[in-house]
Amino acid sequence: SQTIHQWPATLVQPVGSPLSLECTVEGTSNPNLYWYRQAAGRGLQLLFYSVGIGQISSEVPQNLSASRPQDRQFILSSKKLLLSDSGFYLCAWSVQLAGGEQYFGPGTRLTVT
Amino acid sequence: TQLLEQSPQFLSIQEGENLTVYCNSSSVFSSLQWYRQEPGEGPVLLVTVVTGGEVKKLKRLTFQFGDARKDSSLHITAAQPGDTGLYLCAGRETSGSRLTFGEGTQLTVNP
Numbered sequence: 001s002q003t004i005h006q007w008p009a010t011l012v013q014p015v016g017s018p019l020s021l022e023c024t025v026e027g028t029s030n031p032n033l034y035w036y037r038q039a040a041g042r043g044l045q046l047l048f049y050s051v052g053i054g055q056i057s058s059e060v061p062q063n064l065s066a067s068r069p070q071d072r073q074f075i076l077s078s079k080k081l082l083l084s085d086s087g088f089y090l091c092a093w094s095v096q097l098a099g100g101e102q103y104f105g106p107g108t109r110l111t112v113t
Numbered sequence: 114t115q116l117l118e119q120s121p122q123f124l125s126i127q128e129g130e131n132l133t134v135y136c137n138s139s140s141v142f143s144s145l146q147w148y149r150q151e152p153g154e155g156p157v158l159l160v161t162v163v164t165g166g167e168v169k170k171l172k173r174l175t176f177q178f179g180d181a182r183k184d185s186s187l188h189i190t191a192a193q194p195g196d197t198g199l200y201l202c203a204g205r206e207t208s209g210s211r212l213t214f215g216e217g218t219q220l221t222v223n224p
Binding site: 044104 | 143157158161199203210217
């Protein structure tokens, strides 16, 4: 069966510090991968998605970047965090050319102070 | 940009009551998913509807996709406290693999 991992689960970082959030998927090959940000109790904002190694599409101009160094690894980064980067970050995967269903990781709660 | 509007945004009911959550758009989607999310966790997929007019049942939950594939509803019968959570609808574009999410309905079922 497929599983998706995210770490860390919780992170508190000062403004101006760098960020690296990691997501890995097990049990599937060549998945589509996604990074979302969620404000408290609200919907999901798509930040980046990837259909293959090194292929990243950015949805929202911002202070963040994403990379996919391996087939099942997706990394969200920032060189200098802003207060507005605080939120709940979710990674998800889907099967390519399938019905669109996405499967989410447990999320990372980021607080920028 | 395709948008999905969910209503109501908040819903607080007593155990045993019925409820319906709506998801509406002016755009056509190739499929629509419903997710349920608990605090501090990732959303969990409940169902996918694909065909216009399709109705799917999952125990006490009934999902319907509009005939024109622009809207959907989730009906819960005899709600239980365990149904409490954030319900999200998400539509898949007619091309590509991206999903557009609604803003969610926060459901609280009181014992």
